[in-house]
Amino acid sequence: xxxxxxxxxxxxxxxxxxxxxxxxxxxxxxxxxxxxxxxxxxxxxxxxxxxxxxxxxxxxxxxxxxxxxxxxxxxxxxxxxxxxxxxxxxxxxxxxxxxxxxxxxxxxxxxxxxxxxxxxxxxxxxxxxxxxxxxxxxxxxxxxxxxxxxxxxxxxxxxxxxxxxxxxxxxxxxxxxxxxxxxxxxxxxxxxxxxxxxxxxxxxxxxxxxxxxxxxxxxxxxxxxxxxxxxxxxxxxxxxxxxxxxxxxxxxxxxxxxxxxxxxxxxxxxxxxxxxxxxxxxxxxxxxxxxxxxxxxxxxxxxxxxxxxxxxxxxxxxxxxxxxxxxxxxxxxxxxxxxxxxxxxxxxxxxxxxxxxxxxxxxxxxxxxxxxxxxxxxxxxxxxxxxxxxxxxxxxxxxxxxxxxxxxxxxxxxxxxxxxxxxxxxxxxxxxxxxxxxxxxxxxxx
Amino acid sequence: xxxxxxxxxxxxxxxxxxxxxxxxxxxxxxxxxxxxxxxxxxxxxxxxxxxxxxxxxxxxxxxxxxxxxxxxxxxxxxxxxxxxxxxxxxxxxxxxxxxxxxxxxxxxxxxxxxxxxxxxxxxxxxxxxxxxxxxxxxxxxxxxxxxxxxxxxxxxxxxxxxxxxxxxxxxxxxxxxxxxxxxxxxxxxxxxxxxxxxxxxxxxxxxxxxxxxxxxxxxxxxxxxxxxxxxxxxxxxxxxxxxxxxxxxxxxxxxxxxxxxxxxxxxxxxxxxxxxxxxxxxxxxxxxxxxxxxxxxxxxxxxxxxxxxxxxxxxxxxxxxxxxxxxxxxxxxxxxxxxxxxxxxxxxxxxxxxxxxxx
Numbered sequence: 001x002x003x004x005x006x007x008x009x010x011x012x013x014x015x016x017x018x019x020x021x022x023x024x025x026x027x028x029x030x031x032x033x034x035x036x037x038x039x040x041x042x043x044x045x046x047x048x049x050x051x052x053x054x055x056x057x058x059x060x061x062x063x064x065x066x067x068x069x070x071x072x073x074x075x076x077x078x079x080x081x082x083x084x085x086x087x088x089x090x091x092x093x094x095x096x097x098x099x100x101x102x103x104x105x106x107x108x109x110x111x112x113x114x115x116x117x118x119x120x121x122x123x124x125x126x127x128x129x130x131x132x133x134x135x136x137x138x139x140x141x142x143x144x145x146x147x148x149x150x151x152x153x154x155x156x157x158x159x160x161x162x163x164x165x166x167x168x169x170x171x172x173x174x175x176x177x178x179x180x181x182x183x184x185x186x187x188x189x190x191x192x193x194x195x196x197x198x199x200x201x202x203x204x205x206x207x208x209x210x211x212x213x214x215x216x217x218x219x220x221x222x223x224x225x226x227x228x229x230x231x232x233x234x235x236x237x238x239x240x241x242x243x244x245x246x247x248x249x250x251x252x253x254x255x256x257x258x259x260x261x262x263x264x265x266x267x268x269x270x271x272x273x274x275x276x277x278x279x280x281x282x283x284x285x286x287x288x289x290x291x292x293x294x295x296x297x298x299x300x301x302x303x304x305x306x307x308x309x310x311x312x313x314x315x316x317x318x319x320x321x322x323x324x325x326x327x328x329x330x331x332x333x334x335x336x337x338x339x340x341x342x343x344x345x346x347x348x349x350x351x352x353x354x355x356x357x358x359x360x361x362x363x364x365x366x367x368x369x370x371x372x373x374x375x376x377x378x379x380x381x382x383x384x385x386x387x388x389x390x391x392x393x394x395x396x397x398x399x400x401x402x403x404x405x406x407x408x409x410x411x412x413x414x415x416x417x418x419x420x421x422x423x424x425x426x427x428x429x430x431x432x433x434x435x436x437x438x439x440x441x442x443x444x445x446x
Numbered sequence: 447x448x449x450x451x452x453x454x455x456x457x458x459x460x461x462x463x464x465x466x467x468x469x470x471x472x473x474x475x476x477x478x479x480x481x482x483x484x485x486x487x488x489x490x491x492x493x494x495x496x497x498x499x500x501x502x503x504x505x506x507x508x509x510x511x512x513x514x515x516x517x518x519x520x521x522x523x524x525x526x527x528x529x530x531x532x533x534x535x536x537x538x539x540x541x542x543x544x545x546x547x548x549x550x551x552x553x554x555x556x557x558x559x560x561x562x563x564x565x566x567x568x569x570x571x572x573x574x575x576x577x578x579x580x581x582x583x584x585x586x587x588x589x590x591x592x593x594x595x596x597x598x599x600x601x602x603x604x605x606x607x608x609x610x611x612x613x614x615x616x617x618x619x620x621x622x623x624x625x626x627x628x629x630x631x632x633x634x635x636x637x638x639x640x641x642x643x644x645x646x647x648x649x650x651x652x653x654x655x656x657x658x659x660x661x662x663x664x665x666x667x668x669x670x671x672x673x674x675x676x677x678x679x680x681x682x683x684x685x686x687x688x689x690x691x692x693x694x695x696x697x698x699x700x701x702x703x704x705x706x707x708x709x710x711x712x713x714x715x716x717x718x719x720x721x722x723x724x725x726x727x728x729x730x731x732x733x734x735x736x737x738x739x740x741x742x743x744x745x746x747x748x749x750x751x752x753x754x755x756x757x758x759x760x761x762x763x764x765x766x767x768x769x770x771x772x773x774x775x776x777x778x779x780x781x782x783x784x785x786x787x788x789x790x791x792x793x794x795x796x797x798x799x800x801x802x803x804x805x
Contacts, residue, residue, distance in 0.1 A: 040762055048762075077761045079765040085703060089497040089501075096491075096492075111608075114705045114707070186707060187707045194605045430602070
């Protein structure tokens with residue numbers, strides 16, 4: 001018995017010592033990034049490349065530049081399966097990790113963003129919704145901790161309508177045209193509806209919408225109805241298996257692919273590849289460039305994959321969603337760099353990094369320095385404007401690769417801004433939030 | 447040796463009919479309640495409260511509601527998610543429409559609305575049974591979620607169809623909903639609600655109402671012959687069950703996640719809760735809690751396990767392993783005890799009474 005007790009004691013002491021050592025190691029010069037990812041479930045084909053791109057860029061920053069400002073970036077992934085309550089669980093699990101807690105959080109899910117919106121504001125952790133999430137969170141005075149750069153769904157809808165207009169020979173030619181929206185029946189898919197309805201009043205096109213239930217494998221009826229309606233253009237807000245199913249169904253009814261335009265989350269290789277040759281000509285908006293030709297992607301191949309690291313397989317590097325993961329990480333780490341310039345090169349808290357996000361002025365020059373010219377759209381985030389005025393490109397699938405077919409399109413921000421503001425103020429009223437006075441915030445910062 | 451009622455004499459009917467007639471059980475219960483009310487808030491951190499214990503309580507309540515309907519009254523239902531959605535969305539509409547209404551009242555009224563909806567969808571149970579009724583309640587599930595998805599009035603014309611709970615306090619400044627509310631307050635509120643409703647349920651199933659439910663479950667024709675009215679009995683089961691489930695839905699939206707889209711209450715949620723009561727034990731109050739604990743806690747435990755053990759396994763592998771182990775555990779427990787974890791607990795207690803001299 002005694003020997004047993006002794007042995008248990010030794011083990012317990014060893015475990016305790018291990019925990020202590022672990023604790024000491026954690027308190028080093030590290031900046032912790034929680035990674036909410038989904039590598040399983042119906043949305044995994046899209047979640048995996050994004051998560052890989054993001055993680056690879058952080059690895060690159062650590063390997064090539066020894067972190068940001070000498071502070072190593074650490075991260076831990078947590079599987080959400082695109083499920084809102086799991087997303088909340090992951091956020092709660094990771095928010096206190098690392099010496100200063102979570103730096104920021106990018107959930108890559110509009111639903112999870114909604115679930116975290118108030119939590120992150122209360123915990124003072126920036127919530128980054130890069131091209132997704134709640135569009136009116138662009139209005140900084142009401143949403144200090146939420147960021148929507150480089151473009152919201154409302155801006156995306158406007159950009160796509162601009163593109164459609166240019167194809168029809170001018171926005172005034174849209175009058176009487178029929179435009180249909182096929183959308184994922186969730187918070188994500190519903191976001192653009194109000195904007196598209198508003199634009200239909202302005203330009204006089206007929207707008208009809210078709211909801212597709214999660215996860216989106218059942219679309220036969222939807223496309224039969226579309227065949228009956230014969231719209232001039234079909235837009236899509238889809239995600240995961242819904243995208244490839246829609247492309248296949250559109251091909252099955254013989255809908256012309258060149259008049260089928262997806263949002264940037266319906267714009268990746270796994271979405272069109274399953275449709276085979278039928279998907280050729282399908283178009284989609286994008287907030288990033290595409291391909292592996294950019295110096296920053298080449299650096300990832302050299303410093304990360306060249307040394308035996310990397311999360312994806314080499315062939316997947318440069319895919320649309322992989323690149324977008326990289327772009328997301330570039331924006332985030334740049335904000336950290338800006339925050340470090342103010343608060344010092346040490347592990348920072350979410351509240352300090354929020355200052356960096358609010359002063360994120362990513363110019364074309366800086367983007368070129370980062371080796372990402374053409375990949376990243378310049379943005380200028382301020383206390384008021386959390387969207388930063390990013391631009392949108394349209395790309396087309398040629399059967400093998402995505403090719404960018406337009407220059408950067410500027411969404412009509414003046415109109416959108418009024419919509420953001422009205423919607424955000426309504427939210428503030430419902431929640432009893434007093435909007436910040438940004439001129440005072442700026443003055444206090446100086 | 448320790449768990450034996452020898453020497454405990456009952457001198458009144460009340461003592462004989464107590465929920466816990468054995469003194470050791472009462473002591474255990476007091477310890478448990480003290481631990482839940484005092485110990486947990488002292489020890490648990492935000493992650494435990496927000497991400498594990500509050501969802502566990504909410505799921506327990508939903509499972510309890512379904513257990514009343516399916517376990518006690520024998521009416522199979524796949525509409526739990528839909529009734530939770532009714533609770534969540536009516537609580538939201540009430541809270542926004544009547545800002546001065548106390549949040550407790552909001553949740554109770556939301557439960558009553560869910561009960562009313564439950565009665566409407568319970569009417570077919572008078573004619574159809576078993577799998578056919580399951581299909582009818584499935585219709586309720588799809589219809590209700592569709593309704594909240596389609597009619598923008600329910601979400602106050604939110605562009606994305608997501609509702610979020612406003613900041614509300616129980617009394618004074620004790621906030622239990624909204625992001626500023628502290629985890630401990632939210633936990634205590636959920637705990638109190640669930641405890642009170644569990645106590646009510648336990649007493650309900652011990653009195654005439656519960657006996658009528660069980661009679662209908664075991665043989666409805668025989669029950670009718672001895673004078674139990676099937677209409678009233680089945681509909682009360684639907685009403686009470688939907689009330690519980692509706693309150694669970696309101697707690698889900700207000701106390702647990704804070705924001706909800708109708709997708710949170712899809713058919714998978716209904717199945718999840720049905721699995722809880724099957725694993726936990728049909729027709730058992732304790733079973734609802736054990737089932738909820740199993741379904742909520744085991745996956746969390748499994749997904750945290752590599753971290754505790756210091757292993758670094760890729761999250762995708764962990765998640766897939768988690769599904770495999772979880773599935774295997776369900777099969778294992780149901781093979782070991784087809785009547786659920788509650789029965790396992792009961793068998794354990796019987797064994798404990800004889801220990802250390804089994805015969």
